[in-house]
Amino acid sequence: MVKPSKQGSTVGLTVVKRPEEFDPAVALALRYDDEVMIEAFVPGRELTVGILDGRALAVGEIIPRHEIFDYECKYTPGMSEEIFPAPLPPATAEECARLGGAAHRALKLGGYSRVDFRLTPDGELVCLEVNTLPGMTSTSLLPQSAAAAGIPFPELCERICLASRQV
Numbered sequence: 001m002v003k004p005s006k007q008g009s010t011v012g013l014t015v016v017k018r019p020e021e022f023d024p025a026v027a028l029a030l031r032y033d034d035e036v037m038i039e040a041f042v043p044g045r046e047l048t049v050g051i052l053d054g055r056a057l058a059v060g061e062i063i064p065r066h067e068i069f070d071y072e073c074k075y076t077p078g079m080s081e082e083i084f085p086a087p088l089p090p091a092t093a094e095e096c097a098r099l100g101g102a103a104h105r106a107l108k109l110g111g112y113s114r115v116d117f118r119l120t121p122d123g124e125l126v127c128l129e130v131n132t133l134p135g136m137t138s139t140s141l142l143p144q145s146a147a148a149a150g151i152p153f154p155e156l157c158e159r160i161c162l163a164s165r166q167v
Helices: 019-030 071-075 090-106 141-148 153-165
Strands: 002-004 036-038 045-052 055-064 080-083 112-119 125-131
Touching: 002 019, 019 036, 045 090, 045 141, 045 153, 055 090, 055 141, 090 112, 090 125, 112 141, 141 153
Parallel strands: none
Antiparallel strands: 002 036, 045 055, 045 112, 055 080, 112 125
């Protein structure tokens, strides 16, 4: 995986599969940032969990139409399926929620975040990233996680605003 270090929404990201793809991938990433991040590709199911007021919300699964949940899959209707709560064994969902909360606390984040994972074919949860400013449309992942936990969108927005006053 080659991607701009500070760019979001998978803009400028490339999954490099052959050595000759590496230099063009770095060049693409450099178009969006002066720092490039290179990391191992982690195969598996894409999971996400919202964190609100220090507590994990519902764990969701993202099933993109492409190999990864790229820009097109994120912002084009019908290019991904987002399932909240994720169809997981309870122990896996609980561990994902626990690890999401631990990542949020380790980074000393405030009122909310969203933590993304891959569940490998061997059943290992690998944290991909922590979104400190996740999307906030009514169809974004954090609001879907909250809705599945019984928190409607207006209440989610109010709780985020109230939490920001406490910082």
